[in-house]
Amino acid sequence: MASFSSRRYLFLLLEVLFITFLYVSAFLPETEGLAGDNVVEVNRSQREFDYFALSLQWPGTYCRGTRHCCSKNACCRGSNSPTQFTIHGLWPDYNDGSWPSCCYRSDFNEKEISTLMDGLEKYWPSLSCGSPSSCHGGKGSFWGHEWEKHGTCASPVFHDEYSYFITTLNIYLKHNVTDVLYKAGYVASNSEKYPLGGIVTAIQNAFHITPEVVCKRDAIDEIRICFYKDFKPRDCVGSKDVTSKKSCPKYVSLPEYTPLDGEAMVLKMPTDKVAL
Numbered sequence: 001m002a003s004f005s006s007r008r009y010l011f012l013l014l015e016v017l018f019i020t021f022l023y024v025s026a027f028l029p030e031t032e033g034l035a036g037d038n039v040v041e042v043n044r045s046q047r048e049f050d051y052f053a054l055s056l057q058w059p060g061t062y063c064r065g066t067r068h069c070c071s072k073n074a075c076c077r078g079s080n081s082p083t084q085f086t087i088h089g090l091w092p093d094y095n096d097g098s099w100p101s102c103c104y105r106s107d108f109n110e111k112e113i114s115t116l117m118d119g120l121e122k123y124w125p126s127l128s129c130g131s132p133s134s135c136h137g138g139k140g141s142f143w144g145h146e147w148e149k150h151g152t153c154a155s156p157v158f159h160d161e162y163s164y165f166i167t168t169l170n171i172y173l174k175h176n177v178t179d180v181l182y183k184a185g186y187v188a189s190n191s192e193k194y195p196l197g198g199i200v201t202a203i204q205n206a207f208h209i210t211p212e213v214v215c216k217r218d219a220i221d222e223i224r225i226c227f228y229k230d231f232k233p234r235d236c237v238g239s240k241d242v243t244s245k246k247s248c249p250k251y252v253s254l255p256e257y258t259p260l261d262g263e264a265m266v267l268k269m270p271t272d273k274v275a276l
Contacts, residue, residue: 049092074125108144
């Protein structure tokens with residue numbers, strides 16, 4: 001009788017341990033991406049990122065290379081086209097200058113961010129008619145590319161599309177680079193050139209960090225401001241000796257945006273290359 005009771009007790013103990021294991025597992029940090037049908041195993045060769053880089057595009061530089069129009073290209077909105085820095089993406093980066101990408105499969109679903117569309121169209125528009133590639137084959141939207149390539153690597157800070165996009169919008173609005181430069185006298189112009197050091201100093205004074213500046217010839221193409229994982233500002237890795245970077249000369253321009261009339265332009269097959 002004692003032997004039977006012992007076996008019964010052991011069985012109950014194992015059952016309790018098994019149930020406990022299942023319960024605890026449900027609350028462990030995710031290591032295989034988001035829950036759902038589109039999840040595959042994490043790329044375990046990529047370690048957790050070190051910081052975020054918010055990359056901002058200058059439409060006056062990007063849009064002047066547009067040779068054809070389509071409904072999704074914000075360069076073609078005429079007088080409603082963007083005239084301030086717009087979001088390229090919020091990118092998880094490493095301190096050694098490299099970055100992770102396509103960390104797990106979570107196929108972009110625009111319905112998840114449907115309530116953010118007005119803000120995304122205004123502050124995070126596509127400046128191209130091209131369709132960038134997704135992480136797992138095929139083509140998709142600009143937002144889909146940013147989520148799949150960069151957003152999936154933002155764990156453990158983000159685990160879903162909505163959090164990634166709404167947080168990026170909020171960070172962008174809180175750190176208005178266009179307004180900072182305007183107040184310092186750096187405005188869009190097709191004739192003026194400005195000292196790169198002065199532009200950097202204006203951003204340093206406003207946010208107490210050093211940005212990274214990327215140029216196309218003498219025109220500012222992107223400005224990147226960086227954050228720790230709790231979104232406190234920090235220097236960007238690529239910001240060291242910014243005035244001697246090969247990307248930008250000592251004097252740079254902020255080209256004035258000339259609205260493109262989509263109806264007046266000849267519609268062609270997309271040929272624009274989308275920056276990754």
